[in-house]
Amino acid sequence: MQYVEHPRYGRGVVIESRYNGLELRIKFEDGITRWIRREFVRFLSKAPVLEKCKRAKLTMPAGKFRAVGIIEALRMGVVPLGQIEEFTVGREDELGRIKDWLDNPQAGTLQIVGEYGTGKTHLLNCIYLLALREGWAVSYVELDHMENPPYRPRSVYGSIINSFRFGEKGEGDFRKFLQKIAMNKNTHEILEHPLLGKILRKIREDEVDEDDWEWIEGKLSKRYQKYNHSTSASIYCNILSGIGWAAKKLGLKGFLVLFDEAENVDLVQYRNQFKKGWNFLSGLVLLSNNTKSLLWEDILYTSSGYIGEETRLQYYGFRTDIRFAWRIPSNLKLVFAFTPGDLVNEPPFDSVERVELEHLRAHHFNELLEKIKTIYKEAYDFEVANEELRKFEFPPHTRSFIKACVEAMDILRLGGTR
Structure with missing residues (x-):
């Protein structure tokens, strides 16, 4: 294996x-x-x-080897993470707004809204790299209606923790983060956290084992209580609140979580699944917005379960002592990538900042084409003439455009016909 x-x-x-x-x-x-x-x-x-x-x-020069690797990724419509910024065109205004949002401590959640093919995922990758450089802990999560749906909070939490990185180059993972927190003299308060605290104390005493790690990372454990219900959103929001608090104490700017394909919250078989998924996402948004009632609101028992009187969020019935927030401010920021639709106008998303993406314009595609031509020449010692490329028709969507560019250059290099 x-x-x-x-x-x-x-x-x-x-x-x-x-x-x-x-x-x-x-x-x-x-x-x-x-x-x-x-x-x-x-x-x-x-x-x-x-x-x-x-x-x-291997005798290929390093520069040529790098260029071939980039072209092979572009051939599949994928821009390698190391070249994300190099291949970002036409998004200066959007990136400027995002940087301002990231620097604003009062802004908790941001929506990126655009049709398929407008480059939402690419922009999320830009934010990912930017935030690491700026000193944030960052996680990147793909919401999938089959394997990682929002109505399964434990699964989404596990994805957040699994992709957790900090450090300018993302060299630190979640385990390294907790080890730093456990040994930091400024973070003793988090030892009181109802869930993180027990693991941090074990780390301090050098008694932590793999079962401990897997439990706090969202995996099922035989030793610990399983928070695997669709109503366990309050449990995992509480842990994320603790992580955000600890990140700030460690000298980071906070904790940023990027959610791609957020519209998948609506791809469910039963309406109750949507309600549970929306409850989780809503709790995260209110937490990032530092909603103080998450700390103290009364919890009412109703026919729908345990409901917060102020927020109308559903709490985990077996642990109503654990609130959606552990500390305010949470030092948590969220970015959700949505396709246009009714969801982006539903509370609490209707009140958060929104960046809307349009398709790139012709001169932006020409700029991309020139970048691909330069790397293609470095990779294969073959220069493509613009008049030859004009014989091809390129699709207007970014990913398809990149794939088509490489395919067209391959055809010209290998002597084929379009």
Whole structure:
């Protein structure tokens, strides 16, 4: 069994490979299975995925090797994380607004709204890199209606923790973060946290084991109580509140969580699943907005469960002593990427700042094309003439456009016809 680690998705196990080992199908700790290019993961054990023949030492210059790797990613419509900013065009105004929002301690949640193909995921990746450089702890979560739906708070929390990174290059993970917190003299107050506290005390006393780690990371444990119900949003919001508080005490600016495909909250089989998912997202938004009633509101028992009198949020009935917030301010910021629809106008999202994305214009696509041409020339020593490229029709959506550009250049280089 081959274990690997991805800079965003964390650790996982290789299930199979394709394209002569170029891509690996990996089941990550958040429960989601993804196809990932081999060079984007780090192998954690010595057992190889494939038997490989001995080959001559690579003599390709480093710059050329880098360029070939970029082109191979672009061929699939994917911009490598290291080149995200280089391939960001036409978003100066949006990035300026996002930077202002990130610097505003009073602003908790931001929406990025755009049609498919406008570059929402690309922009989230820009924010991810920017926030790490600016001194935030950052998590990136893909909401999936099948494998990671919002009505399963434990699953979403696990994805947040699994992708948790801090440090300018994202070198620190959640375990390293908790170890730093446990040993920091300025964070003793968090030892009182009803859930994080017991793990931090074990870390201090050097008694923490793998079962302890897995429980606080959102995995099921035989030793600890399982908060696996759809109503457990208050439990996980409380933990995230503690993480945000601790991040600030550690010298970070706070804790930023990026949610992609947020519209998947509405892709459910039963209406009750939507209500539970919306309850979780609403709790997160109110927490990021530092809603003080999350600390003290009365909890009423109703036919719908345990409901907060002020916020109308549903609490976890088995632990009503654990509120949605542990401390205010929470030092938590959220970014949700939505496609246009009714959800973005529903409370509490109707009152948060919104950045709307339009499709890139023709001159932006031309700028992208020139960047791809430059890297393609470095990779294959082949310069593409603009008059030749004009013979091709390129789709108006960013990802499809990038793939089509590389395919057109391949055709011209290899002497084919369009």
